[in-house]
Each structure stands twice: as C-alpha cells, then as structure tokens.
Amino acid sequence: MNKVSKLLKALGLILQRPALLNLILKDEEVLQRTFEKEFPHIKLQQMDPFGWPEAQQLTIAPYAFLSGSSMVTDFAFLQLACRKYQVETYLEIGTWRGESAANVAPFVKEVFTLNLPDHTLLQMGMSQAYIDSHRFFSKDLANVQHLFGDSATFDWTPYQQNCDLIFIDGDHSTEAVQRDTETALRLRKTEKSILVWHDAKSDGEYPRYEVLLGIYRALPKELHQNLYLVKHALCAVYLPEGAEASAIQINALPNRQFELGLKNVNI
Ligand SMILES: C[S@@+](CC[C@H](N)C(=O)[O-])C[C@H]1O[C@@H](n2cnc3c(N)ncnc32)[C@H](O)[C@@H]1O
Numbered sequence: 001m002n003k004v005s006k007l008l009k010a011l012g013l014i015l016q017r018p019a020l021l022n023l024i025l026k027d028e029e030v031l032q033r034t035f036e037k038e039f040p041h042i043k044l045q046q047m048d049p050f051g052w053p054e055a056q057q058l059t060i061a062p063y064a065f066l067s068g069s070s071m072v073t074d075f076a077f078l079q080l081a082c083r084k085y086q087v088e089t090y091l092e093i094g095t096w097r098g099e100s101a102a103n104v105a106p107f108v109k110e111v112f113t114l115n116l117p118d119h120t121l122l123q124m125g126m127s128q129a130y131i132d133s134h135r136f137f138s139k140d141l142a143n144v145q146h147l148f149g150d151s152a153t154f155d156w157t158p159y160q161q162n163c164d165l166i167f168i169d170g171d172h173s174t175e176a177v178q179r180d181t182e183t184a185l186r187l188r189k190t191e192k193s194i195l196v197w198h199d200a201k202s203d204g205e206y207p208r209y210e211v212l213l214g215i216y217r218a219l220p221k222e223l224h225q226n227l228y229l230v231k232h233a234l235c236a237v238y239l240p241e242g243a244e245a246s247a248i249q250i251n252a253l254p255n256r257q258f259e260l261g262l263k264n265v266n267i
Pocket of ligand 1: 070092093094095096097098099100114115116149150
C-alpha cells in the first residue's frame with residue numbers, strides 16, 4: 001500500500017472511530033519529541049539503588065506475578081528507599097491489590113494508600129473481579145490505612161507536610177501525573193522527603209515519556225537535577241540528597257546480575 005492509500009485508509013478509520021487519534025497523540029515517539037522540545041536541556045539520568053549496602057539481601061513479599069504487577073525490582077526499590085532514608089510515613093496514590101503497600105509496610109511506621117472507591121470503579125465499567133482484587137494484600141495489615149477518593153479531588157489537608165515518601169502510581173496519563181506530583185510536593189514533610197513515580201519507564205531500560213512529561217512539568221526547575229530513573233526498575237525518583245548517576249544507555253551490557261528464589265506462600 002502506498003503512502004497516499006495508507007493516509008486515506010487511516011483518515012477513514014479515524015472518522016469512523018475518532019478515539020483512534022489518541023493512539024497517535026499518545027504514541028511514545030510523539031511524546032518523546034514533545035518532551036525534547038519542552039525540555040531541551042534535560043539529559044535523562046539513572047541511579048542504581050542495587051549497589052547500596054542495604055540491597056545485599058532483599059525479600060519481596062507478597063508478589064502475585066499477575067497482570068499489572070510491578071516488577072520485583074520496583075518493590076525492592078521502595079523497600080530500599082524506606083530503609084535507607086528511615087521513612088516513617090509512606091503515602092501512595094494507587095492501591096489496587098495492595099502489593100506495593102504490603103511490601104513497604106514492614107519497613108515503615110505507617111502506610112496511607114489512596115484509591116478510587118469501589119463504586120466509582122463500578123461506574124467506570126470495571127469488572128467485579130477487578131474491583132474485588134483491590135486491597136487483597138493490604139486489607140489486614142495493622143499499619144496500613146486505606147483512603148478512598150479521586151486523587152484530583154481528595155481532601156489532602158490532613159496529610160500535608162506529613163509524608164517522608166510519596167509513591168505516585170494511580171492514573172498514568174501526563175495530566176494526572178502532573179497533578180498528582182503537584183499534590184505530592186505539598187505532602188512532603190520536609191525538603192528531604194522523597195518522591196517516587198511508577199511506570200516512568202516502559203521496561204527495565206526505556207523511558208516512558210507520557211509519565212516523564214507530567215513529572216517534569218510539575219517539578220520546579222531547581223529539583224530537576226535530582227530526578228533519576230531507577231536502574232533495573234520502572235520507577236523514577238526525586239532524591240533530595242542526590243545520588244551517583246549515569247546517562248541512560250539502551251542495550252548496555254548488564255552491570256550486575258540477580259539471583260531469584262521463588263517460594264510458594266499459602267494464602
Ligand atoms: C497501577 S495500580 C496501583 C498498583 C499498586 N501501587 C501496586 O504496585 O501494588 C493503579 C491504581 O490506581 C487507581 N487509580 C487510578 N486513577 C486514580 C485516581 N485518580 N485517584 C485514585 N486512584 C486512582 C486505580 O483504580 C488502580 O487501582
């Protein structure tokens with residue numbers, strides 16, 4: 001098919017289903033170009049928490065290996081950050097199964113985790129099975145408090161200037177990430193508080209510009225230099241005290257290897 005026929009076919013399909021336009025507008029290549037135009041001086045950098053002494057021995061539990069699960073290394077990174085920076089109050093946007101909440105709970109004093117309420121998920125047309133999976137791992141944990149609401153309209157007043165680490169893992173659209181990051185900045189207990197975003201990479205190596213655009217738009221310029229992608233994981237992190245960093249290099253030779261043991265735990 002030549003280019004003109006392809007264009008006509010594409011236009012026909014878009015006229016029939018205008019929502020298809022989102023596939024173009026949300027295409028990572030398009031978003032990367034937008035990012036590079038908007039932030040021409042930013043050179044994405046990565047830090048490697050798996051070189052920290054705390055990373056010698058890690059246990060990730062619980063881990064479901066189900067659709068939408070974070071990578072093992074994401075939960076490992078959250079645990080490591082909580083331990084290294086002695087996080088007491090951890091707050092996250094996006095509970096789902098409660099997997100991230102349950103992974104950090106043993107290492108902090110209190111966990112607050114916010115999610116859209118079940119009835120909202122139902123109104124949005126989500127399946128009952130998906131809704132029922134919410135809070136599965138976190139519902140019985142003594143130091144986990146579940147909060148319900150839309151992060152855009154939730155009353156954050158009681159949590160402002162109260163949190164040591166804020167994990168943003170709700171709606172991953174650029175606009176929502178920008179809004180949640182602006183909220184997270186207000187939730188920081190001190191200037192030393194840490195921000196972590198999930199899905200700032202699309203896999204262990206590639207950046208995800210849809211999320212990065214939201215982060216960089218929300219963070220004040222002077223904080224940009226301490227923003228890192230997390231090596232081996234999908235997270236990005238703002239570390240106020242800085243970290244050893246390197247440039248992103250796709251298809252680099254592995255600089256470390258891990259050994260995983262799997263243990264089947266009764267539910
Ligand atoms: C990727 S999942 C969270 C996974 C969880 N952090 C983990 O690692 O185990 C995202 C969750 O955010 C919720 N969510 C999406 N948009 C939201 C919003 N605006 N406010 C609150 N929760 C939201 C969804 O219902 C979904 O359960």
